Amino acid sequence: MTAAPRAIEAAREALRIEAAALSALVDRVGPPMEAAVAAVLACRGRVVVMGMGKSGHVGRKIAATLASTGTPAMFVHPAEASHGDLGMVTPQDLVLALSNSGESDELAAILPVLKRLGVTLIAITGRAESTLGRHADLVLDSRVDQEACPLNLAPTASTTAQMALGDALAVALLDARGFRPEDFARSHPGGALGRKLLTHVKDLMRSGDALPRVAPEAAFTDMMRVMSDKGLGCAAVVDTDDRLLGIFTDGDLRRLIERGQDLRSLTAAEVMHRTPRTVSAEALAVDAADLMEEARITVVLVLDADKKLAGAIGINDLMRAKVI
Structure with missing residues (x-):
């Protein structure tokens, strides 16, 4: 097999693995998601999203999606949190922490402080029995059978699952809030939708x-x-x-x-x-x-x-x- 067909098949296999990972999430969405939505709706502050490495990149996107769909949210880097940025988190906030293994050292270091603050902690992790999972008030299960990486090492299917769960949470909250196109436009005044719905x-x-x-x-x-x-x-x-x-x-x-x-x-x-x-x-x-x-x-x-x-x-x- 030449290089080009091998590349095509590898790409297709990666997509098949990630599609299967997403499909498996559907049946796992249940009471924990319902409880997470209720917790966010009851939050008087902001949703503070945290994650290291690739989970951090996913977390930034989730925070942006939440903020643009009616849920005030921000991203705080766990490593920076240990050096002063944890002051951004208040007792009125809710923390949404992402880690596939649930054993990120930077997250683990601040979990006791978060508990002392009394903030609600929601985890998106592939291991409910991990350090993060045990500290969390709610766990959204993002486990996958395998990564799309042929070495089963690079975060691929796992980060896709995290992203999808974050989107699912944002959409469920959007629906619960009765969020309308006009509300979306107010968060996007520079976009095409904003111009259409805000310009008189x-x-x-x-x-x-x-x-x-x-x-x-x-x-x-x-x-x-x-x-x-x-x-x-x-x-x-x-x-x-x-x-x-x-x-x-x-x-x-x-x-x-x-x-x-x-x-x-x-x-x-x-x-x-x-x-x-x-x-x-x-x-x-x-x-x-x-x-x-x-x-x-x-x-x-x-x-x-x-x-x-x-x-x-x-x-x-x-x-x-x-x-x-």
Whole structure:
């Protein structure tokens, strides 16, 4: 067998081993997980995640996942904890400790201190009878039959199992808290979901002098001048109280020209579209994007709480803000 087929088979075997390890976890999830969820929900402080080596790398990810899904969490390195960082842990906190063997020296050194603090200790370990398992109030069993490493040495399947149990705990907590997409967005304001769920029309709309508006009696040429100056591809037609009467767009202009109509003698009221699409200033920007897509338009007028013209938002405004 050449090197390439051997590499492919080795990779496939690693995936098979890790998949089997994850599958075996399913039947082991039961009362300990339920108790862990209850303990975290009852925690008045933060979840402090700890782990050494590869378990530490997994722990950092678990802490980040918990924090982004509604459970305040942080990672504290066990070795640094013995040299002052244990001061970050308060009696109101809960510690989630990861160790496949459960015999990490750095973790073992601080377990008595954690017990004196009175914090709840949840262990994710492959050996419930280990030092960590015996000190823990709750044990989530992450044992695996073998590592995906052909030498059965490098942490592979065991760290995958730890990661999966951490994700399972985070998802169970998310469900128990009734966590919604809006809550997730508040933890991810810079991401695509955050922009979609936190950006409102009022944040992006053009208003004031940037808004193309004309009176119904405005001459057609004057309306064209306003449209050109404002560069939005439309003009809103309003009365003296800023109540919306209609809209005239570049598309309306093309249709008039196609009909061969004499435009110079017309007024805004005579050519405007009387039922324009509108959106509330308080609506999400993504709602304006959906409206544009549904109606196949590129601009939506914005009304305030009194149904008066407050602004306009165009597809380019949404694209610049990366809402779409």
